[in-house]
Amino acid sequence: MMFEVSKRWKRALLQVVVTIMVLPYLFPIIVMLQGSLAGEGFENYKAVAEVPGFARFFINSAIISVSVIALVYGCAMLASYGFAKLRLFGREVYFWMLLDCLTLPEVVLLAPLFTTDQKLNLYNTYWAVILPLAALQIPFAVLLTRNFISGLPDELFEAVRVDGGGPVLTFRHLIIPLTRPIAAAVIIFTLIAAWNDYLMPLVFEQATNMQTITLVPQFFIGEFNDDQTKILASAVVTAIPEIVAYLGLQRLFERGLTAGAVK
């Protein structure tokens, strides 16, 4: 126990203190829910759902998020295995080249991507958002998974090698199944980053049918002419998938984070 209270009244007091401390975190959520139901109640939600092309925003966000997750997961797992358990000359040099990208604010990519996308006709395509987002997420994912894989016992890997198993086999039968907890953390972090990203789609997806869920509130501010209740209803609708995904993966996520704790 980090914090020990033996007396019962002290324990009750602690419970009250924690509850009060948590309230401010709940407040904006309550404001959001309450505001979305003000005035016409559930009619607000109906109005939001009836806006043409609303589903399109969801589908676009889903396509982008799934692609970014697949790219980040694949690249990070392969690279972390290479970094942690294979022979690599100049290991730390490569690692630092990757980690340096961690300090990069995405806005720095704006000018070059803006002009390059126009030259390569990537403007208003999914790739214009998927590639930079994946590139920005890979360093953190590698940092997490490398730590985790380094912690796996070497004896396992030796056993496979003694039996004549090459690195591909090792990767498929050891790395993939054993890294599940940290993979959950990688998937959640990447999902949050990709699904929540605002700047990239704002700049690179100008066509309405390519826009993502984070652009919805702005879209509704135009659509409903500042009708707060409907704007808040749209915020609730767009927040739901994120909350569901988090609640579903919460346990796995915590296990993964504990196992690969950033130390």
Place this chain on the structure above:
Amino acid sequence: MATVRQGLGDHSGEAPASSLFVRQRRRGVKVASGLPWILPALALCVGLIYYCIGYTGLISTWNWDGISPNPQHVGFGNYTQLFHDPLFWGAVRHTVVFFAVTFTVQTFLGLTFAVLLHSRIRLAVVYKVIIFIPVVLAPAIMAPVFRSMLAPGGQFNEVLHDVGLGSLAQPWIGQTSTALPALMAITVWQFTGFTFVLYYAAMSQIDQSVLEAARLDGAGNFKVITRIVWPSVAGTTFALATLSVIGALKTFDIPWLVTQAGPDYATNFFGTYIYQEIIQLDNVGYGAALSIVLLMIAVIFGVVLQLWRSRRALS
């Protein structure tokens, strides 16, 4: 193990990999090369990002609208202009204040929650979920909620009236004096959960017997936290400090969507400034110069934090 690592000159703290390498060499079995395995990540990440940085550096020496085929070469003109630009220095100031305040408050709150939820609290899962939910919600989606909440007639002022603090009610995001603090409060709301989960995870790994031994020696809660818990999670604090610096430097969504970098540029950050210059004003060259300066600040901070950590690790 320690001697092997030193012998290899590897101070990365990664014992398993290097010791494996040594062991395998001794047995004469060759471990496969890792290079092909790291290539996809390097190609995508390093390739795209370093290309962009190089290209940004080039553009930063131009006076360019982003379209014209013949940009005007101005050398370091954009950079000299930048150092005389009050908006640039304003963004620097806001970023520094923003980092110092949000990092301190988040560390304090995250640590407090982690300690308290590691003690015998009922319904700990419920608290954990409530604190973490803001992390998964997109700032862009929450922005309209905060605009409504912090408006002069918004819910926050209503609550102040209800609890008898009505005299404190004010247009929080509509005046220069409170706009930046309001954005910092939103950021703390959003990211305490992240700080909390990392500390919570790090604390799970503290050896319980050490804590018990300290208690047997008569150490109280306060002493246990300051002398044992805080030093053992120093690595996490370092990681969070790094992430907070980066977070402050790339702040965009919240100031852009809640206050539009205003009123009167009171909440202008690098992100919002660069966006305005490149996308709205077509000053792509100037925006690129701002980006390069931003990047240099980020790298300098990265190096400083790294040095601080390695010195701490040595002592």
